[in-house]
Amino acid sequence: MSTTSAAPLVRAEFKKISSTRLWWGLLVGAVVFSMIQAAVNAAFAGMDPGAGQPATPGLDTPEAIRSVYAMSMFSGTYIFALILGITGMTGEYRYQTITSTFLVSPRRSRVVVAKMLAHLVMGAFFGVVALAGTVLAGAVVIGVRGADLGFGAERLWPTMGLAVLAVAIWTLVGIGIGTLIRNQIVAILLAVFVTFLIEPILTFALAAIDLDWLVKWLPTNASSALMAPGNTLLDYLDWWVGGLVLLGYGLLLAGLGIALSVRRDVS
Amino acid sequence: MTREGLRIDVVGLTKMFGAFKAVDDLSFSVQPGVVTGFLGPNGAGKTTTLRCLLGLLAPTAGSATIGGHRYRDLPDPIGTVGAALEASSFHPGRTARAHLEVMALGAGIDPRRAGEMLAQVGLTEVADKRVGGYSLGMRQRLGLAAALLGDPPVLILDEPANGLDPAGIAWLREFLRALAREGRTVLISSHVLSEVQRTVDEVVVLARGRLVRQGRLADLDSGPRDVLVRTPEPAKLRDALAAASLTVTEDGSGRLRVGGGTTERVGHAAYVAGVELHELVAEASHLERTFLELTEGDRTP
Numbered sequence: 001m002s003t004t005s006a007a008p009l010v011r012a013e014f015k016k017i018s019s020t021r022l023w024w025g026l027l028v029g030a031v032v033f034s035m036i037q038a039a040v041n042a043a044f045a046g047m048d049p050g051a052g053q054p055a056t057p058g059l060d061t062p063e064a065i066r067s068v069y070a071m072s073m074f075s076g077t078y079i080f081a082l083i084l085g086i087t088g089m090t091g092e093y094r095y096q097t098i099t100s101t102f103l104v105s106p107r108r109s110r111v112v113v114a115k116m117l118a119h120l121v122m123g124a125f126f127g128v129v130a131l132a133g134t135v136l137a138g139a140v141v142i143g144v145r146g147a148d149l150g151f152g153a154e155r156l157w158p159t160m161g162l163a164v165l166a167v168a169i170w171t172l173v174g175i176g177i178g179t180l181i182r183n184q185i186v187a188i189l190l191a192v193f194v195t196f197l198i199e200p201i202l203t204f205a206l207a208a209i210d211l212d213w214l215v216k217w218l219p220t221n222a223s224s225a226l227m228a229p230g231n232t233l234l235d236y237l238d239w240w241v242g243g244l245v246l247l248g249y250g251l252l253l254a255g256l257g258i259a260l261s262v263r264r265d266v267s
Numbered sequence: 268m269t270r271e272g273l274r275i276d277v278v279g280l281t282k283m284f285g286a287f288k289a290v291d292d293l294s295f296s297v298q299p300g301v302v303t304g305f306l307g308p309n310g311a312g313k314t315t316t317l318r319c320l321l322g323l324l325a326p327t328a329g330s331a332t333i334g335g336h337r338y339r340d341l342p343d344p345i346g347t348v349g350a351a352l353e354a355s356s357f358h359p360g361r362t363a364r365a366h367l368e369v370m371a372l373g374a375g376i377d378p379r380r381a382g383e384m385l386a387q388v389g390l391t392e393v394a395d396k397r398v399g400g401y402s403l404g405m406r407q408r409l410g411l412a413a414a415l416l417g418d419p420p421v422l423i424l425d426e427p428a429n430g431l432d433p434a435g436i437a438w439l440r441e442f443l444r445a446l447a448r449e450g451r452t453v454l455i456s457s458h459v460l461s462e463v464q465r466t467v468d469e470v471v472v473l474a475r476g477r478l479v480r481q482g483r484l485a486d487l488d489s490g491p492r493d494v495l496v497r498t499p500e501p502a503k504l505r506d507a508l509a510a511a512s513l514t515v516t517e518d519g520s521g522r523l524r525v526g527g528g529t530t531e532r533v534g535h536a537a538y539v540a541g542v543e544l545h546e547l548v549a550e551a552s553h554l555e556r557t558f559l560e561l562t563e564g565d566r567t568p
Binding site for chain 2: 100
């Protein structure tokens, strides 16, 4: 019976995702963006961007290979994963299916936990599929440029795994945002706005007022840290700390959501 | 088959939305084995009461319980209470079958039961079509299928007849009466008395968030009825009826309306006075009028 185990609710969440078409569109978007990113990264690796900027690492370096195969996947996919998570929660309010969801499970925080678990798995699935895309697109472009495909590059496979993990955690962050902000449009716009505008500005502003130490705790930088263990160029957190910080953002938002929003009247 | 129903108890329920009192110190109970109509005009607080009962709204004061438990404390919620609220709460891109399968999976019910329920409400042919293309009547049927999914002893349906055609209402009536005969508790709300008049046994009448009347439907209609009488000698009959201390008014259609008596008394008075009668009837039931009178005023029971 459903009273003790979270498994039935998680199964229900998978069925909710798979029985509408949104996830398909988001997955296609993630794969296409990731492949473009990988192709561009592979095409321009090692080239001098001009204007006195230093050249990016060449295709003979592990950094470049990791960037083409793993980082491209993350930067092409995480926003779609975030939206998948947000809509996983806000869609219930938008279409009022939250009524039957809470009738099936009147203990509302369990619903949020089940959503997090299901979406974490979906996010990882997105990451793996998009990774297949970046490997394909990246390998084609690298092959055309006549360089070694670099599948044996140092720390490539662990980095890929961490990139998948990072995407999965961003999906969970999406659930957190959706739990706190029930309105779908507002939640998505706010998330994109914060990620693409506020965070970069904040990064710049904090650095300008000598609060650099704060910068690495911002969500996007935390996820970069997760994927770039031993990165010495930038002052990132340890990779595992970065992962925990990102997870913490998701859990914090969801916790706030449970406390402030989910318990509210549903009418 | 019998399915022992549970009592629904609403005790001193009050629900405020800001400064607006949607439900005001409401108390009533609903018994198993009969169909109970939860009646009142739009905005009377019916849906708010049902949502409090189902744990979707938090009551401001008082309680609403099913078999003595709050909804959220039920160990097997949809196996205890089947509820259908407004017919719009489906994802338009999801099929009817998938909607029921989602609920079944979450409640640990065999998802194959989804197909059985859809057959029971007559939606088999459209089971794999997206709900976005459904008519209101089809959504009502899907809501009913969802309510029945857990084979619950208690059914709570908000305006289930809304959007159904007359054939659908007749079907719903038989369906609900059969469920009540099995011993289940069936509570249905409506703002149109005539929709449920032949379905319900008991009524709870609500107006402006307050209880107006609770009892058997038949008792709503138990007030004294006027007698209508037609005669070629109205003046003579008036005198005779006045002598029998009955009140007489002009009906407007050539008939006299007699208050305070039965057809027997009126007929006897006419016979004694030797007045010829062409028509003598008790006024037809005016249940709907009684309902309107009850719900128009702000009366207390």
